[in-house]
Amino acid sequence: MWAVSEPNDAVALGVHQGFGRRFETRLITRSRRTLHRMNALSAVLSNVVAGAGRLRSNSAAIEPGDWFIATGADDKVAAHVAESIRRGARGVLVDCPTLPPHDLVHQLPGLRESLGAVMAQLTHHASREMTLVGVTGTNGKTSTVQLLAQAWERLGVVGATIGTLGAGLHNDLEPTGLTTPPVVELHGYLADFHHDRASCVAIEVSSHALEQGRVEGCEFRVVAISNITRDHLDYHHTMHRYAAAKNRILQLPGVTTAVLNLDDPLVAQMQPPPGTTRIGVSTRDATGALVTAHDIAADDAGTRFTLRIGDESAPVATGLSGRFQVDNLTLAAGILHAQGHAVDEIAAALSASVPVAGRMQVTPATPSRPRVVIDYAHTPDALSQAVAACRPHGDGRLIVVFGCTGNRDRGKRPLMAAATGGADFIILTDDDTHDEDGDAIIVETIPGFANPETVVIIRDRRRAVLIAIHMAHPQDVVLIAGKGHETTQSSAGHLIPSDDTRYAERALSTRPLRPPG
Numbered sequence: 001m002w003a004v005s006e007p008n009d010a011v012a013l014g015v016h017q018g019f020g021r022r023f024e025t026r027l028i029t030r031s032r033r034t035l036h037r038m039n040a041l042s043a044v045l046s047n048v049v050a051g052a053g054r055l056r057s058n059s060a061a062i063e064p065g066d067w068f069i070a071t072g073a074d075d076k077v078a079a080h081v082a083e084s085i086r087r088g089a090r091g092v093l094v095d096c097p098t099l100p101p102h103d104l105v106h107q108l109p110g111l112r113e114s115l116g117a118v119m120a121q122l123t124h125h126a127s128r129e130m131t132l133v134g135v136t137g138t139n140g141k142t143s144t145v146q147l148l149a150q151a152w153e154r155l156g157v158v159g160a161t162i163g164t165l166g167a168g169l170h171n172d173l174e175p176t177g178l179t180t181p182p183v184v185e186l187h188g189y190l191a192d193f194h195h196d197r198a199s200c201v202a203i204e205v206s207s208h209a210l211e212q213g214r215v216e217g218c219e220f221r222v223v224a225i226s227n228i229t230r231d232h233l234d235y236h237h238t239m240h241r242y243a244a245a246k247n248r249i250l251q252l253p254g255v256t257t258a259v260l261n262l263d264d265p266l267v268a269q270m271q272p273p274p275g276t277t278r279i280g281v282s283t284r285d286a287t288g289a290l291v292t293a294h295d296i297a298a299d300d301a302g303t304r305f306t307l308r309i310g311d312e313s314a315p316v317a318t319g320l321s322g323r324f325q326v327d328n329l330t331l332a333a334g335i336l337h338a339q340g341h342a343v344d345e346i347a348a349a350l351s352a353s354v355p356v357a358g359r360m361q362v363t364p365a366t367p368s369r370p371r372v373v374i375d376y377a378h379t380p381d382a383l384s385q386a387v388a389a390c391r392p393h394g395d396g397r398l399i400v401v402f403g404c405t406g407n408r409d410r411g412k413r414p415l416m417a418a419a420t421g422g423a424d425f426i427i428l429t430d431d432d433t434h435d436e437d438g439d440a441i442i443v444e445t446i447p448g449f450a451n452p453e454t455v456v457i458i459r460d461r462r463r464a465v466l467i468a469i470h471m472a473h474p475q476d477v478v479l480i481a482g483k484g485h486e487t488t489q490s491s492a493g494h495l496i497p498s499d500d501t502r503y504a505e506r507a508l509s510t511r512p513l514r515p516p517g
């Protein structure tokens with residue numbers, strides 16, 4: 001068993017300048033007084049992890065030499081610990097008195113509750129050294145965060161992002177598997193970014209993350225909320241509790257400014273704590289908004305609007321498609337304003353925005369091919385917005401391919417069907433079925449269709465995309481919704497390759513020259 005010592009004058013602290021990619025250890029000498037002021041748990045942990053190795057909170061991700069921080073439920077922790085040791089863990093930190101003693105296992109009472117603070121300390125409060133921006137909302141987190149990172153780059157800021165597309169410096173993302181990573185890994189990424197000289201980090205903060213404390217120990221400067229519409233009620237149970245989870249982002253320590261989309265009724269009601277500046281944004285003339293969009297116009301080439309901040313305004317012209325992207329751009333403008341940028345530089349930076357992977361990703365129409373749009377819409381609101389965004393394009397039909405996710409919020413299935421109300425023809429297919437029976441998901445979706453005679457069922461997603469694109473006339477628009485950038489489908493415990501972009505490319509390249517009439 002390791003001897004866990006009391007704080008010494010000289011403590012070897014693991015400086016996590018890369019849990020994933022790099023790891024360096026430095027000897028840091030601290031005075032006894034400073035050390036005594038440190039959280040005792042953190043000091044113990046620092047001693048224990050002195051040396052090398054990454055910190056990981058998932059036993060399945062352990063590689064030889066890593067430290068495993070076991071935070072699972074007491075009844076599962078023994079199995080996780082055993083797995084981590086099998087995989088070569090250098091040591092295990094845990095707070096589970098019922099676990100049998102083991103040479104590599106260190107019991108740290110209070111570990112679970114203090115993990116965010118401990119990680120912050122171990123990473124020398126990397127989040128304080130950078131401007132952290134947290135974005136939450138049902139839809140638009142990824143889009144806003146990525147559009148913001150693009151704007152930062154144009155403004156000469158070294159930015160990093162964490163979210164559904166992965167974590168990393170802008171345009172250099174590695175997958176994390178979750179929108180907001182667990183607290184241990186999240187702090188590791190922040191330490192990496194600081195080491196890589198990022199000055200700003202935009203983080204998608206999911207409602208799950210806010211409930212589960214995944215951002216504890218992070219100090220956000222600016223937070224933003226895009227919208228709150230139905231999703232994740234399998235987890236939060238009621239919209240009230242879902243909104244309350246989102247509201248937690250306003251209470252995070254260090255927040256100086258909250259940017260709120262006043263067009264959303266639930267967000268408009270939210271009040272940050274006293275002392276936090278509240279910046280309202282609106283693209284629909286909401287009362288009290290400081291950052292607003294006007295004269296919105298769209299065509300096949302993109303979207304234009306006038307950005308106004310207080311009394312000043314500047315034109316924004318982007319190649320992005322979709323009315324909701326104006327909402328996301330305006331929210332990003334609110335964040336940039338909170339960071340002190342002037343309206344004309346914000347408008348110029350946002351005007352150069354390029355589409356975010358899998359979000360209204362358009363292959364334009366040609367005289368022989370329809371316009372094809374791939375979009376990540378997987379909530380009722382997102383799907384109805386994606387349908388509305390596609391409707392004005394093309395003179396023909398709007399054909400929609402979509403499915404509903406298994407093991408998640410069953411109640412939203414018929415609402416997803418209803419959200420396709422603006423389409424002319426629908427192919428209902430599989431999304432991630434996870435552990436559910438795909439036919440049963442279809443059966444629960446169908447009652448929501450207003451015009452079932454316009455719906456066909458083709459569960460094989462590749463075939464569904466192929467048929468949608470092959471049946472379309474050049475003047476039609478095909479919207480393939482739900483999977484966006486993803487390249488796999490989860491089915492019966494397996495991840496099977498599935499890539500809407502490749503399916504669409506293949507279908508376009510094999511399309512008969514004259515589609516059936």
Ligand SMILES: CC(=O)N[C@H]1[C@@H](OP(=O)(O)OP(=O)(O)OC[C@H]2O[C@@H](n3ccc(=O)[nH]c3=O)[C@H](O)[C@@H]2O)O[C@H](CO)[C@@H](O)[C@@H]1O[C@H](C)C(=O)N[C@@H](C)C(=O)N[C@H](CCC(=O)O)C(=O)O
Nearest residue numbers: 057058059060071072073080178179180182206207208209
């Ligand atoms: C419902 C939910 O959010 N569950 C999350 C929660 O799981 P949990 O509390 O049940 O804990 P658990 O899975 O038993 O794991 C507990 C601990 O044991 C560890 N573990 C677990 C299994 C194992 O084999 N070995 C092991 O060490 C885990 O890494 C974790 O540290 O805490 C875990 C650690 O943080 C998360 O991985 C897990 O996310 C699951 C996989 C998940 O699918 N979450 C989704 C719903 C989610 O969080 N989505 C949001 C985005 C939502 C959006 O679209 O907006 C996200 O932020 O990604």
Ligand SMILES: Nc1ncnc2c1ncn2[C@@H]1O[C@H](COP(=O)(O)OP(=O)(O)OP(=O)(O)O)[C@@H](O)[C@H]1O
Nearest residue numbers: 138139140141142143164324327375376377382386
């Ligand atoms: N501001 C918005 N309002 C409504 N719908 C939106 C908005 N922005 C994006 N969408 C829709 O939601 C889909 C997902 O967008 P995005 O990935 O930006 O959201 P997200 O909040 O990160 O979603 P998730 O958490 O599920 O990854 C888009 O493909 C689009 O259909």
